[in-house]
Amino acid sequence: MIKAVIFDMDGLMVDTEPLYSKAMSQVAEKRGKCFTLDIKQKVMGRLAIESLTIFKETLGLTESARELLEEREEIYGHLLSEGVTPMPGLFKLLDLLDKMEIRKAVASSSKKCWIELIMDKLRVCNQFEIIISGQDVKHGKPNPDIYLLAATKLNLNPGECLVLEDAISGVQAAKAAKMKCIAVPNQFTQGLDFPEADLIVNSLEEIDEELLNKLSLT
Numbered sequence: 001m002i003k004a005v006i007f008d009m010d011g012l013m014v015d016t017e018p019l020y021s022k023a024m025s026q027v028a029e030k031r032g033k034c035f036t037l038d039i040k041q042k043v044m045g046r047l048a049i050e051s052l053t054i055f056k057e058t059l060g061l062t063e064s065a066r067e068l069l070e071e072r073e074e075i076y077g078h079l080l081s082e083g084v085t086p087m088p089g090l091f092k093l094l095d096l097l098d099k100m101e102i103r104k105a106v107a108s109s110s111k112k113c114w115i116e117l118i119m120d121k122l123r124v125c126n127q128f129e130i131i132i133s134g135q136d137v138k139h140g141k142p143n144p145d146i147y148l149l150a151a152t153k154l155n156l157n158p159g160e161c162l163v164l165e166d167a168i169s170g171v172q173a174a175k176a177a178k179m180k181c182i183a184v185p186n187q188f189t190q191g192l193d194f195p196e197a198d199l200i201v202n203s204l205e206e207i208d209e210e211l212l213n214k215l216s217l218t
């Protein structure tokens with residue numbers, strides 16, 4: 001029985017992955033390097049500092065991950081201020097979950113201030129009972145901690161939670177937490193295998209009442 005849906009945010013609720021890519025590309029290009037899709041897929045969904053550590057090591061950069069992160073955050077902040085785009089089907093799905101009396105939470109690796117800014121821009125702040133940020137856990141996705149913390153705060157068993165994720169690391173975190181998980185790949189994760197996911201859909205628009213009821217029974 002699914003009693004709550006826990007949403008990832010970046011690339012799942014909101015189309016911020018192109019903005020992260022743009023910011024990371026600028027940091028790489030400044031050093032004569034290229035931020036490839038391969039690196040993008042490796043860092044997606046992870047805590048910021050972990051992403052920048054992978055980025056630094058893969059590109060062989062000399063600065064600390066912390067310095068690179070500060071540079072990335074400044075560019076990302078500017079890009080965010082220009083506006084954010086919700087992923088197709090988000091608002092309809094939120095309405096459906098209300099109708100079905102399924103609770104809603106967010107568990108994002110992003111920083112609290114970015115989450116608040118984005119949720120505010122999308123005007124969905126009061127739609128979610130619980131919001132967990134990357135700053136609330138020590139280990140980021142694919143570690144299950146962020147999803148387990150969400151379940152604890154919802155006072156639910158992991159088996160009663162359904163996670164929606166766009167990234168491999170996020171799907172792995174949800175399954176390590178023993179939750180149900182639907183993968184919703186975006187432009188950067190399309191074509192990747194999500195072997196752990198219970199289901200893969202093309203967009204949030206495909207998640208309807210019938211599908212949720214079916215998943216509740218498995």
Ligand SMILES: [Mg+2]
Pocket residue numbers: 008009010011012044045165166167170
């Ligand atoms: Mg994501």
